[in-house]
Amino acid sequence: MSDTLHIVGGGMAGSEAAWQAAQAGVNVVIHEMRPKVATFAHKTGNLAEMVCSNSFRSDDDEQNAVGLLHWEMRAANGLIMAAAEANRIPAGGALAVDRDPFAESVTERLMAHPRISVSYEEIDCLPDEGQWIIATGPLTSSTLGQAIRAETGAEALAFFDAIAPIIYAESIDMSKAWMQSRYDKGETEEERTAYLNCPMDKDQYEAFIDALLAADKTEFHEGETAGYFDGCLPIEVMAERGRETPRHGPMKPVGLTNPHQPEIKAHAIVQLRRDNKLGTLFNIVGFQTKMKYGAQAEVLRMIPGLEQARFARLGGIHRNTFINSPTLLDDRMRLKSKPNIRFAGQITGVEGYVESAAMGLLAGRMAAAEIRGGDLAPPSGNTATGALITHITGGAEAKTFQPMNVNFGLFPPVEGLKGGRRGRKDRYKAYTDRAKTEWQLWLDAAEG
Numbered sequence: 001m002s003d004t005l006h007i008v009g010g011g012m013a014g015s016e017a018a019w020q021a022a023q024a025g026v027n028v029v030i031h032e033m034r035p036k037v038a039t040f041a042h043k044t045g046n047l048a049e050m051v052c053s054n055s056f057r058s059d060d061d062e063q064n065a066v067g068l069l070h071w072e073m074r075a076a077n078g079l080i081m082a083a084a085e086a087n088r089i090p091a092g093g094a095l096a097v098d099r100d101p102f103a104e105s106v107t108e109r110l111m112a113h114p115r116i117s118v119s120y121e122e123i124d125c126l127p128d129e130g131q132w133i134i135a136t137g138p139l140t141s142s143t144l145g146q147a148i149r150a151e152t153g154a155e156a157l158a159f160f161d162a163i164a165p166i167i168y169a170e171s172i173d174m175s176k177a178w179m180q181s182r183y184d185k186g187e188t189e190e191e192r193t194a195y196l197n198c199p200m201d202k203d204q205y206e207a208f209i210d211a212l213l214a215a216d217k218t219e220f221h222e223g224e225t226a227g228y229f230d231g232c233l234p235i236e237v238m239a240e241r242g243r244e245t246p247r248h249g250p251m252k253p254v255g256l257t258n259p260h261q262p263e264i265k266a267h268a269i270v271q272l273r274r275d276n277k278l279g280t281l282f283n284i285v286g287f288q289t290k291m292k293y294g295a296q297a298e299v300l301r302m303i304p305g306l307e308q309a310r311f312a313r314l315g316g317i318h319r320n321t322f323i324n325s326p327t328l329l330d331d332r333m334r335l336k337s338k339p340n341i342r343f344a345g346q347i348t349g350v351e352g353y354v355e356s357a358a359m360g361l362l363a364g365r366m367a368a369a370e371i372r373g374g375d376l377a378p379p380s381g382n383t384a385t386g387a388l389i390t391h392i393t394g395g396a397e398a399k400t401f402q403p404m405n406v407n408f409g410l411f412p413p414v415e416g417l418k419g420g421r422r423g424r425k426d427r428y429k430a431y432t433d434r435a436k437t438e439w440q441l442w443l444d445a446a447e448g
């Protein structure tokens with residue numbers, strides 16, 4: 001077996017993977033297509049370029065899941081976190097960085113590493129030989145995209161995300177909502193009660209449609225197209241086509257009886273579906289949207305039962321190449337059909353700079369362990385990194401899989417703690433304490 005690890009893509013994930021593997025004693029070649037081949041979002045030839053915001057989001061490692069991910073990556077001597085720290089600029093509780101010096105310092109440290117070299121070229125296939133990590137991100141070049149598609153099948157590779165908003169189950173008002181599948185369909189009680197329903201009367205529906213039409217929307221980035229729309233029309237575009245259209249689509253009120261008011265027929269019903277096996281997260285069915293985040297939360301809280309909704313992630317539609325990881329990858333991030341290929345970063349269906357770098361960290365360490373004749377098991381699902389990999393390689397529903405940010409809804413509950421808004425602070429502290437202990441145990445075992 002070759003002792004060299006090849007990494008395609010020198011973004012957040014590829015840079016971190018290269019660093020981790022090289023630190024573990026493995027030779028690494030990073031294959032990066034920029035600056036020879038450009039993308040519509042990248043502006044430089046630097047590795048780890050931040051394409052939009054300059055923020056790694058909250059740095060609070062006690063009360064915030066992404067802050068916890070920072071903590072875990074720092075504890076694992078992550079390059080991305082070290083460079084972020086060295087180029088930090090004031091941003092309150094967030095970790096914001098001076099983007100060009102940040103990317104330059106990542107590039108310099110990788111180039112200076114005795115076990116790392118960079119080859120500036122586009123890779124257009126999934127090689128049969130050697131150990132590879134594909135970390136080509138949301139803007140994977142189209143030739144490589146076609147090669148991935150040929151290997152995985154068209155259904156398993158998406159070129160756009162269409163994210164419906166995801167809500168914490170515990171923030172839904174069940175005195176208004178109820179669980180029932182349309183026409184009570186299903187073999188088991190669980191299937192017959194698989195959906196969570198929120199009813200609207202006529203006035204509520206009309207006010208909701210007005211708010212949808214008036215809400216601020218985001219525009220497509222240059223280079224994006226809207227040609228994918230037919231399969232996943234945003235809810236507000238549906239309303240633009242006709243005020244009654246959503247009522248004949250995702251908001252249709254048929255086949256459902258409200259147990260709180262069985263004698264009243266709802267004018268429209270919004271349905272939510274479980275988003276993870278734990279049952280802690282629900283997505284709003286058919287509500288992919290381009291509404292801006294602030295407007296979106298306001299409009300969605302008009303839905304009866306969701307007045308106090310807390311969002312694990314808001315909806316969106318972006319140019320985004322990602323694979324159906326729950327069906328394609330094993331828990332070592334290897335392609336089941338071609339195990340010499342691993343995937344890492346945003347292309348695995350995580351979302352964001354930090355989450356992508358964290359998946360790079362794992363893939364780099366797992367590949368290095370394999371090249372050195374060992375095997376590295378994934379970290380516990382109680383850690384932030386572990387919760388993410390558990391989600392993408394099995395915890396998420398494969399049929400409706402869409403990119404995911406890290407959030408506490410992905411964590412198994414800590415027993416014996418109060419639910420709801422009141423108990424939140426203690427709960428989050430318990431999640432982060434548990435995660436830190438288990439992450440340290442995993443690191444100790446991995447570094448043996």
Ligand SMILES: Cc1cc2nc3c(=O)[nH]c(=O)nc-3n(C[C@H](O)[C@H](O)[C@H](O)COP(=O)(O)OP(=O)(O)OC[C@H]3O[C@@H](n4cnc5c(N)ncnc54)[C@H](O)[C@@H]3O)c2cc1C
Nearest residue numbers: 009011012013033052053123136137141345346352353356
């Ligand atoms: C327009 C846009 C705006 C975004 N804004 C934000 C934001 O504000 N905050 C946030 O957290 N996330 C944002 N994201 C998501 C962000 O891009 C990712 O979270 C993060 O950069 C993903 O890291 P990655 O390593 O997976 O991919 P990237 O960082 O994109 O790195 C992938 C690398 O692979 C290279 N590459 C692609 N194809 C090939 C090939 N065939 N051969 C060789 N090299 C190749 C690319 O040039 C690139 O350098 C945005 C994404 C887009 C598209």
